[in-house]
Amino acid sequence: MHTAAAIPGTIPIAHCGPGCADKQYTNLAFYNGFQGGGYGGGAVSPSVNAGEKEVVFGGNERLEELIKASLKILKRAKHPCFASGKPNNKGRIHLPVSPGCNIECQFCDRKINSTEQRPGVTIQILTPDEAVEVVRQSVASMPEISVVGIAGPGDTLATPYALATFRLINKEFPDLIKCMSTNGLLLESMADEVIDVGVSTLTVTVNDVFPETLSKICSRVRFAGKIYEGTEAAELLISKQLTGIKHVAQAGMIVKVNTVLVPTINNNHIETIAKTVAECGALLYNIIPIIPVRGTAFDAVSACTCTEIDDARRKAEKYISVFRHCQHCRADAIGVPGGIDYREQIYQNRITQEQTFSHG
Numbered sequence: 001m002h003t004a005a006a007i008p009g010t011i012p013i014a015h016c017g018p019g020c021a022d023k024q025y026t027n028l029a030f031y032n033g034f035q036g037g038g039y040g041g042g043a044v045s046p047s048v049n050a051g052e053k054e055v056v057f058g059g060n061e062r063l064e065e066l067i068k069a070s071l072k073i074l075k076r077a078k079h080p081c082f083a084s085g086k087p088n089n090k091g092r093i094h095l096p097v098s099p100g101c102n103i104e105c106q107f108c109d110r111k112i113n114s115t116e117q118r119p120g121v122t123i124q125i126l127t128p129d130e131a132v133e134v135v136r137q138s139v140a141s142m143p144e145i146s147v148v149g150i151a152g153p154g155d156t157l158a159t160p161y162a163l164a165t166f167r168l169i170n171k172e173f174p175d176l177i178k179c180m181s182t183n184g185l186l187l188e189s190m191a192d193e194v195i196d197v198g199v200s201t202l203t204v205t206v207n208d209v210f211p212e213t214l215s216k217i218c219s220r221v222r223f224a225g226k227i228y229e230g231t232e233a234a235e236l237l238i239s240k241q242l243t244g245i246k247h248v249a250q251a252g253m254i255v256k257v258n259t260v261l262v263p264t265i266n267n268n269h270i271e272t273i274a275k276t277v278a279e280c281g282a283l284l285y286n287i288i289p290i291i292p293v294r295g296t297a298f299d300a301v302s303a304c305t306c307t308e309i310d311d312a313r314r315k316a317e318k319y320i321s322v323f324r325h326c327q328h329c330r331a332d333a334i335g336v337p338g339g340i341d342y343r344e345q346i347y348q349n350r351i352t353q354e355q356t357f358s359h360g
C-alpha cells in the first residue's frame with residue numbers, strides 16, 4: 001500500500017470490506033503520523049467497502065465504479081483548471097486552431113494580436129500539423145505541462161480543426177490530458193467524436209438558462225444551415241448545451257461550466273444556472289466576470305465588483321464546486337495559468353499586456 005501510494009500518478013485501491021479498509025487507513029495515516037502522503041488520495045486510500053451483497057454476488061461493479069472515480073480524481077489532480085483547492089502548478093498548452101464560431105456573443109471580439117490578455121485572442125491560427133509541432137517544442141522544455149487545451153479563438157466544434165488536432169495529439173502524446181472548451185451548440189451531435197479523439201475534460205460556456213435573458217447576451221445562432229435570432233436562438237442554444245452536457249457527463253467526461261457574469265443581465269440567474277448544470281452532470285463551475293471589450297455591443301457594460309463576484313460564487317457553491325483561479329487565458333497561452341507565459345519563446349514574438357475579455 002505504501003509503495004503504491006508513493007508512485008507518482010498512482011492511487012492504491014482497496015477491493016475489500018470496511019474492516020480491511022479501516023486497517024489500511026490506520027496503516028497509511030496513523031502509522032505515518034498523519035503526515036499525509038500519496039499522489040491523489042493523501043492518507044486515505046479509496047476502498048470499495050464491500051458489504052454482504054458484494055461478498056455474495058461479487059463486487060466487480062463496485063470496483064469498476066471506484067476505478068472510474070479514482071481515474072477522474074487523478075486526472076483532475078493533474079489539471080490546472082479542474083483540480084480542487086489551491087492552484088497546483090500544472091501547465092497547459094492552448095492550441096489556437098479554431099478560427100470561426102456559430103453563435104454571436106455580444107461581448108466577443110476575436111482578434112489576431114500579441115497584445116491583449118484575454119480569451120478569443122491569438123498571435124496566429126495554427127493548422128493541426130503546426131499545432132503538433134508547438135506541443136513537441138513545448139513539452140520538450142516544460143515538464144509542468146500536463147494538458148493540451150483548445151479554447152478558440154472561435155468555437156472548437158464550429159470547424160473541424162480542433163478534433164483533427166486532438167486526433168494527432170492523442171496518437172503522439174497519449175499521456176497528456178486533452179481539454180476542450182466549447183459553446184456547446186454542437187456538443188450533443190458531435191459527442192461521440194469528441195470522446196473518440198481523446199478529450200477527457202470539457203468546458204461548456206453556459207451564460208444563462210432563461211431564453212429571454214440569454215437572447216440579450218447571444219444575439220444569433222447558426223445551426224444546421226439556418227440562422228436563428230432572439231429567444232428562438234437562445235432556446236435552441238440552451239437546449240443543445242444541456243443535452244450535450246448530460247450526454248458527455250454520462251459517458252464519463254469531466255465537465256466544467258463557465259458563465260460570463262454580466263451585471264444587470266444574468267447576475268440574478270447564477271444560482272439557477274449552477275443548479276441546472278450540476279443536475280445535468282457538470283462537476284465544476286467557473287464564473288468569469290465580464291471585462292468589456294471596446295467596439296463590442298457590451299463595451300459600456302459596467303465591470304463586476306468583487307462583492308458581485310463573491311456573491312455569485314457563494315450562491316453557485318450551494319450546488320456545485322466552484323473554480324476560483326481562472327486567468328482568462330489567451331487562445332495561444334503556454335505554461336502554468338497565472339505564471340510565466342512561454343508563447344513568446346514558442347511563437348518568437350514579444351507580447352505586451354492589455355486587459356479586456358471572452359470565454360476560455
Ligand code: CLF
Nearest residue numbers: 081092149179326327328329360
Ligand atoms: Fe485551457 Fe480551459 Fe482547458 Fe484550462 S483554461 S481549455 S479548462 S486547459 Fe482555465 Fe484559462 Fe480559466 Fe480556461 S484558467 S481561461 S478555465
Ligand code: SF4
Nearest residue numbers: 101103105108154183
Ligand atoms: Fe463564439 Fe466564444 Fe465568441 Fe461566444 S465568446 S461568439 S462562443 S467564440
